[in-house]
Amino acid sequence: MAKYQLLVVSNPVAGKEDEYNNWYDKQHLGDVIAMDGYTAAKRYTVTHLMGDQPAGTYAAIYEMETDDPMAAFASLGKAMEAGTMYISPAMDPVKVSIQLLTPIEG
Numbered sequence: 001m002a003k004y005q006l007l008v009v010s011n012p013v014a015g016k017e018d019e020y021n022n023w024y025d026k027q028h029l030g031d032v033i034a035m036d037g038y039t040a041a042k043r044y045t046v047t048h049l050m051g052d053q054p055a056g057t058y059a060a061i062y063e064m065e066t067d068d069p070m071a072a073f074a075s076l077g078k079a080m081e082a083g084t085m086y087i088s089p090a091m092d093p094v095k096v097s098i099q100l101l102t103p104i105e106g
Contacts, residue, residue: 002067008097035075
């Protein structure tokens with residue numbers, strides 16, 4: 001199986017930062033890594049250094065091990081639609097950026 005990383009940059013809704021961080025740390029990371037294809041997760045704060053302003057102030061990097069990263073990503077959306085993965089209303093749904101990181105084999 002190939003290894004990938006999923007980078008998610010997001011923000012809390014104004015005034016809901018504690019609720020957002022509590023949900024992300026205590027529920028959401030575990031919910032994601034319980035899904036097929038996800039093996040680990042870690043959160044970061046984003047510090048802008050150069051270039052365009054980033055989409056958010058927090059980032060999460062999910063490690064993936066799968067032969068089909070797009071299917072693994074799609075499974076998250078299906079879980080959200082089915083109501084089996086809770087997304088806190090404390091997360092700003094407008095300011096989210098998601099990228100799949102594919103290793104460069106050299």
